[in-house]
Amino acid sequence: MLIVHGGTPLKGEIRVRGAKNLVSKAMVAAVLGETPSTLYDVPQISDVGIVSGLLRVHGVEVTSGHDQSLHFDTSKVEAAGVDEINIHAGSSRIPILLCGPLLHRLGRAFIPDLGGCNIGGRPIDFHLNALREFGAVVDKTPGGLEITAPEGLKGIQYRLDYPSVGATEQVLLAAVRAEGTTELRNAAIEPEIIDLICVLQKMGAIIKVHTNRVIEITGVERLHGYSHRPIPDRIEAGSWASAALATQGEVFVRGARQADMMTFLNVFRSIGGEYEVNDSPVDGGIRFWHPGGPLKPVALETDVHPGLMTDWQQPLVVALTQAQGLSIMHETVYERRFGYTQELRAMGANIELYSECLGGTPCRWGRRNFLHSAVIAGPSKLHAADLQIPDLRAGFSHLIAALAAEGTSRVYGVDRYITRGYENFEAKLAALGANVERPGAAL
DSSP states (O other): OEEEEOOOOOEEEEEOOBOHHHHHHHHHHGGGOSSOEEEOSOOOOHHHHHHHHHHHHTTOEEEEOSTTOEEEEOTTOOOOOHHHHHTTTTTOSGGGGGHHHHHHHHSEEEEEOOOOOOSSOOOTHHHHHHHHHHTOEEEEETTEEEEEOTTOOBOOEEEOSSOOHHHHHHHHHHHTTSBSEEEEESOOOOHHHHHHHHHHHHTTOEEEEETTTEEEEEOOSOOOOOEEOOOBOHHHHHHHHHHHHHTTOEEEEETOOGGGOHHHHHHHHHHTOEEEEEOOTTTOEEEEEOOSSOBOOOEEEBOSTTSBOGGGHHHHHHHHTTBSEEEEEEOOSOTTTTTTHHHHHHTTOEEEEESSOOSSSOOTTTTTTOOOEEEEEEOOOOBOOEEEOOSHHHHHHHHHHHHHSBSEEEEEOIIIIIHHHOTTHHHHHHHTTOEEEOTTSOO
């Protein structure tokens, strides 16, 4: 639990490191290489610890270095026992991405039951269908999935029904050492996907990114290690920017990069926020602030890149509770991502949910009664409440709401969720002047 004394604008500077959604995938990619790899600027988050544990039980030596780097010695990759792997079952959805690398290195992989945030259906059918096309054999067992490749993996022609980030990563990690050429259509092209392609290219892969979401991979027999500094975490940067807006504060996010956040920056300015980009290669970043006066209502829709990222939705909704008028947020990526609004309504936010598509972007669950559109009427005077965090991104949004509210809130589930994706967030809150404390600790 975290005790939050709200009503104080956040002001100061914090730093974001490598993107959570790239770092964990780059760690998995290291298994494909037969020589060591080094990943720099790795955030100290629980997801990194989970993936490190998964790699270690498969024989990878993971060591920490300077500049928050991780070094991976993959010379002794080995099969892990079911009990060892199951220690991590339910903690992360990363294990499914180990399939391709382990099939190439060992010829088999065991994948336990998968965890992750409860924000809607994220079926692994995309992953399993693709692996079967490559030639893998998938057998269900009581504890998970046993996957083998009796004749190795072969290149395929494959089209995703939806440009899923996870499925695109799966195909990339399986195709780079598969025999022949793989053509993936309707692929995800998020910045983290492009950065993963950069990692694989450094390892010796041959990958072409064509127009219209087409990626072509020519399989190679062997890959070597890499040395890579990941793109900064654009989700965390957007979260702190939204916190500055909601609390009428000013936050300099060191490390944030304009090129990865163009869609967010347009939305931020449309709402009435201001920002300034510092392109210094040493200490650059983006300064976000509330310029005073009323915020403006907007109509927004989440979408795959280059659309508005679904992980920016929750913190932006908190900020929109302070805008003057009616705002709309149409969620088109995950069907159950508005569960967190119940807590916001308990704090005084005026938010109504609808199953209709309140926007022009097609979504996959129209007329299926999922509450995936929100209308936010503001400004709302938020008051303190006891908050139970349901998932990672919603959890940080609850924290923002507590910081913006009058009075003292108690936020539960901090260590289970927020630490998965936000490095040293309590120290960062302190650096921004937030008045927060752990029970029994001194202010």
